[in-house]
Amino acid sequence: MRAAASRVDARDRGALIEQYRAVITHLRAAGLGDAIAPTTLVDWAARTLARVDVTPPAADGELRDRAAFAAERGREPSLSITECLLRISIAALPPRRVTAGEPAATGEAVREVVRGLDESIRARVVELDLRRARRVVHDLESWWRGLLGADDDRGLALLEQVVASGFLNVMRGDGEPLRVLHELTTLREVFPAGAAQAAELRERLAALDAASTKLLIARLEIRAERAWSDSLTPRARGD
Numbered sequence: 001m002r003a004a005a006s007r008v009d010a011r012d013r014g015a016l017i018e019q020y021r022a023v024i025t026h027l028r029a030a031g032l033g034d035a036i037a038p039t040t041l042v043d044w045a046a047r048t049l050a051r052v053d054v055t056p057p058a059a060d061g062e063l064r065d066r067a068a069f070a071a072e073r074g075r076e077p078s079l080s081i082t083e084c085l086l087r088i089s090i091a092a093l094p095p096r097r098v099t100a101g102e103p104a105a106t107g108e109a110v111r112e113v114v115r116g117l118d119e120s121i122r123a124r125v126v127e128l129d130l131r132r133a134r135r136v137v138h139d140l141e142s143w144w145r146g147l148l149g150a151d152d153d154r155g156l157a158l159l160e161q162v163v164a165s166g167f168l169n170v171m172r173g174d175g176e177p178l179r180v181l182h183e184l185t186t187l188r189e190v191f192p193a194g195a196a197q198a199a200e201l202r203e204r205l206a207a208l209d210a211a212s213t214k215l216l217i218a219r220l221e222i223r224a225e226r227a228w229s230d231s232l233t234p235r236a237r238g239d
Contacts, residue, residue: 010052013079020045021091038092039116045088046117049081050124055131063143066166066174072139073176080129080183082114082190089113111190126194129187130201136180137204143167144212159216171212177205 010016020041027033056075063069079087089110090098097109117125147162162168170176184198 010048011054011077013049013077013081013084016045016048017079017084017087017091020088024091033094036092038089038113041092042085042089042113043117043121046081046085046114046121046125049084050121050128053128055135062146063139064146064165066169069139069143069166069170069176073136076132076135080132080187081125082129082187083183085114085125086110086186086190114190122191122193126187126191129183130194130197133180133184133187133198133201136176137201137208140170140176141204141208144208159220162212162216167212168216171209177209180205 024033024041027035054077056072063072093109093113098106115122143165144167147158147165147167181202184202188195188198
């Protein structure tokens with residue numbers, strides 16, 4: 001089974017989880033639910049995932065719109081390695097230890113299984129998941145800098161360009177920063193060794209959100225003031 005696990009396609013993490021769930025289901029149906037410890041199953045999965053580098057090749061040129069950003073994200077696996085291992089841990093633990101009535105205890109039991117990985121594998125998982133989050137943060141920062149250009153004092157033209165690019169949709173509507181924050185929070189809870197780097201990425205996201213929000217509010221205020229001024233101009237002429 002270990003050899004079979006090593007041959008699983010680690011790029012499709014959703015499929016990998018389902019394959020492990022199927023194995024666990026078959027073992028339990030055969031009365032062999034305790035034949036393989038949860039830590040062993042998670043270790044096999046972690047080694048498979050850590051062995052394969054799924055870092056996509058660098059994008060051609062700068063990200064300029066929502067479609068390009070979505071295409072970049074589409075080249076990444078849908079789940080982080082940590083999230084994948086947690087889901088396998090949930091499936092592997094005996095049902096008596098995974099209960100909705102005790103969510104705190106269940107959550108800690110699930111995390112403890114993943115924390116039981118060898119130190120070298122834990123370090124590799126943390127490294128790969130941090131790289132994954134760092135790519136998203138870098139892309140968002142680069143996209144924002146590209147919108148600003150060499151000069152951010154472009155009045156309403158900048159607001160119109162930001163709206164047209166879909167940057168606001170990604171930051172607010174699509175919730176991409178929230179997804180990254182969730183992954184970083186999960187990583188920190190499972191692997192405290194990655195907490196400092198996760199916090200640094202969270203701070204960069206917060207800074208980007210604050211800077212873009214501040215600038216765009218200022219542009220909206222300019223537009224509102226101009227609209228108010230224009231609405232008063234005909235009345236003044238009539239007087």
